[in-house]
Amino acid sequence: MQPEPLDLSSLDPTRNQARWEETIRTVTERAEAGYRSPLLSQLSAWARPALALAVAAALVAWAPALLFRSTAAGIERQADPARTLSEWAASPHSTATGELLSSLGGANEQ
Amino acid sequence: MSGDDSDEGLVARARFGERAALEALVRRYLRPAYAVALSIVLSPADAEDISQESMVNALQELDRCRHPDRFAAWLLQGVRNRARNHLAWRRVRDARPEQPEMPVQPTAVAALGLRASLLGALWELAAVQREVVLLHDLEGWTHAEIALNLGTTATNSRQHLFQARRRLRELLQDDAPRKARHAT
Numbered sequence: 001m002q003p004e005p006l007d008l009s010s011l012d013p014t015r016n017q018a019r020w021e022e023t024i025r026t027v028t029e030r031a032e033a034g035y036r037s038p039l040l041s042q043l044s045a046w047a048r049p050a051l052a053l054a055v056a057a058a059l060v061a062w063a064p065a066l067l068f069r070s071t072a073a074g075i076e077r078q079a080d081p082a083r084t085l086s087e088w089a090a091s092p093h094s095t096a097t098g099e100l101l102s103s104l105g106g107a108n109e110q
Numbered sequence: 111m112s113g114d115d116s117d118e119g120l121v122a123r124a125r126f127g128e129r130a131a132l133e134a135l136v137r138r139y140l141r142p143a144y145a146v147a148l149s150i151v152l153s154p155a156d157a158e159d160i161s162q163e164s165m166v167n168a169l170q171e172l173d174r175c176r177h178p179d180r181f182a183a184w185l186l187q188g189v190r191n192r193a194r195n196h197l198a199w200r201r202v203r204d205a206r207p208e209q210p211e212m213p214v215q216p217t218a219v220a221a222l223g224l225r226a227s228l229l230g231a232l233w234e235l236a237a238v239q240r241e242v243v244l245l246h247d248l249e250g251w252t253h254a255e256i257a258l259n260l261g262t263t264a265t266n267s268r269q270h271l272f273q274a275r276r277r278l279r280e281l282l283q284d285d286a287p288r289k290a291r292h293a294t
Binding site for chain 1: 148268275278
C-alpha cells in the first residue's frame with residue numbers, strides 16, 4: 001500500500017496564478033515570435049544549394065556563348081576592309097602604306 | 111479555433127504557427143517540464159528558467175519532433191538535457207559539491223522554510239524517484255503517463271513512488287524536531 005502523498009504545494013509554480021498566466025503568455029509569445037513556417041524552413045534550407053546550382057548552370061550556358069561572340073566579332077571586324085578604311089579615314093592619324101596594303105591584301109585573299 | 115486536442119493534433123496545428131495550439135501545448139506541458147527540471151536542479155528559480163527555455167526551444171523546432179504523438183517525451187528529454195547541462199555549469203561556477211538551493215534565511219518565511227526542507231529531503235532521493243514523485247504528487251500524472259514518458263513500466267513507477275514517499279516522510283520527520291528546537 002502506498003504511503004500518503006506529501007504536500008508539495010510549496011513547490012507549485014502556479015500558486016501565484018497571475019504570475020503563472022503571465023509566464024504562459026510570455027512563453028507562447030516567444031515561441032510564436034521565433035516560429036518559421038515549414039514552407040519557409042524548406043525554402044531557406046534549399047536556398048543556398050539551389051543558388052549555387054543556378055550560378056554553375058549559368059556559367060556553363062553563357063561562357064561559351066560569350067567567348068564565341070567576342071571571337072566572331074574580331075574576325076568580322078578584320079574581314080571587313082571597307083569598315084577598316086572608313087575607320088582610318090575618320091582617324092586623325094595617318095596610316096602607314098604597309099598597313100593599308102596588308103589590309104587590302106587580307107581582303108583580297110578572302 | 112476548434113480542432114484535435116490530442117498532442118498529435120496540437121503539434122500539427124502548432125507547426126503552422128497557430129497561436130491557440132502553441133498556447134495549449136504550453137498550458138499542458140510547462141508544469142511537467144518544471145517538475146522534471148526541478149527534480150534535477152532542485153532549485154525552483156532555475157527550474158522555471160530551464161522549463162521555459164526548453165518549451166520555447168521545442169515549440170520553435172517542432173519540425174524535429176518525429177513522433178508528434180510523443181511530444182511530451184521529446185520535450186521532457188530536452189528538459190533533462192538542459193537541466194543536466196545547467197547542473198554541470200553550476201558545478202563549475204560554484205567549484206564546490208552541488209547543493210540544493212537553500213534560502214538565505216529559512217526562518218524568515220514559514221513557506222520558504224517548508225520549501226527548503228522539501229528540497230533538502232528531495233535531494234536525498236535517487237533522481238528517478240524525485241522525478242516520479244514530482245510528476246505524480248505535484249503534477250497529478252498517472253503511473254501510465256509517467257511510465258510512457260520515462261521509458262519505464264507502471265509497476266516500476268509505483269515502486270519508485272512508494273520508496274520516494276516513504277523516504278521523504280522519514281527525512282521530514284527527522285527534520286521536524288530540529289526545526290522546533292531552532293524556533294524556540
